[in-house]
Amino acid sequence: MKIIIAENMEEFNEIAADIVSRQIRNKPDSVLGLATGSTPLGLYALLADKYKKGELDFSRVKTFNLDEYRGLPKDHPQSYYHYMYENLFSKINIKDENVNLLNGEGLDPYKVCADYEEKIKAAGGIDLQVLGIGHNGHIGFNEPGTPFDSVTDLIDLSERTIEANSRFFESPDQVPRQALSMGIKTIMQARSIMLLISGSGKARIAAKALKGPITQNVPASVLQLHPFVTVILDKEAAEYL
Numbered sequence: 001m002k003i004i005i006a007e008n009m010e011e012f013n014e015i016a017a018d019i020v021s022r023q024i025r026n027k028p029d030s031v032l033g034l035a036t037g038s039t040p041l042g043l044y045a046l047l048a049d050k051y052k053k054g055e056l057d058f059s060r061v062k063t064f065n066l067d068e069y070r071g072l073p074k075d076h077p078q079s080y081y082h083y084m085y086e087n088l089f090s091k092i093n094i095k096d097e098n099v100n101l102l103n104g105e106g107l108d109p110y111k112v113c114a115d116y117e118e119k120i121k122a123a124g125g126i127d128l129q130v131l132g133i134g135h136n137g138h139i140g141f142n143e144p145g146t147p148f149d150s151v152t153d154l155i156d157l158s159e160r161t162i163e164a165n166s167r168f169f170e171s172p173d174q175v176p177r178q179a180l181s182m183g184i185k186t187i188m189q190a191r192s193i194m195l196l197i198s199g200s201g202k203a204r205i206a207a208k209a210l211k212g213p214i215t216q217n218v219p220a221s222v223l224q225l226h227p228f229v230t231v232i233l234d235k236e237a238a239e240y241l
């Protein structure tokens with residue numbers, strides 16, 4: 001596990017964008033796993049900027065997003081579909097047919113999840129998975145207690161996650177109670193992983209995940225077992241490392 005501590009968020013975003021850019025330049029048909037949340041917003045802005053300057057070409061890139069709320073229409077401002085188009089896909093030359101998001105509106109979420117696993121395999125697997133971490137250590141929506149061999153599935157969100165994400169909704173009762181998420185095994189099958197952790201609020205969970213025991217109670221601790229993980233932290237998140 002390679003741990004990089006950035007001086008500030010500007011440097012944090014630049015390091016993250018460099019890793020993604022290198023991946024795409026080395027392999028123009030890269031398969032990227034993408035995350036939502038506030039942490040990767042700076043990364044996505046820089047990637048869009050690099051595309052605009054002619055430094056990056058997404059025409060052959062494929063993406064698979066980690067997760068999606070269940071029951072929110074695609075055009076809902078808090079759907080991850082909306083987030084991805086708003087913050088990245090509408091600003092780069094990625095082809096719609098190369099974008100993959102779990103369909104949270106499907107009548108049969110289990111089939112949606114099984115099909116997603118197959119689609120990732122058919123694409124040749126994920127080359128680089130971008131990850132954030134929840135305050136409870138979740139990766140994707142894999143909450144504490146999720147078995148390490150889990151695959152893409154319908155998930156019940158924890159109270160902690162519902163509360164954390166309620167900042168984006170008018171009230172906590174509007175936050176969906178379920179989501180579709182890649183499993184921990186799905187994430188671990190990526191050839192390389194970039195974990196982004198910023199802010200003092202994540203400092204304790206960062207130390208637990210990166211230096212603590214490997215346990216299902218801290219889902220991100222499983223990443224200690226992956227051979228190619230780069231973790232980027234800002235100084236605040238790295239306080240207890």
Ligand code: PGA
Nearest residue numbers: 037038039040132133134
């Ligand atoms: P955040 O979310 O980037 O908004 O903190 C991370 C996560 O919950 O995985």
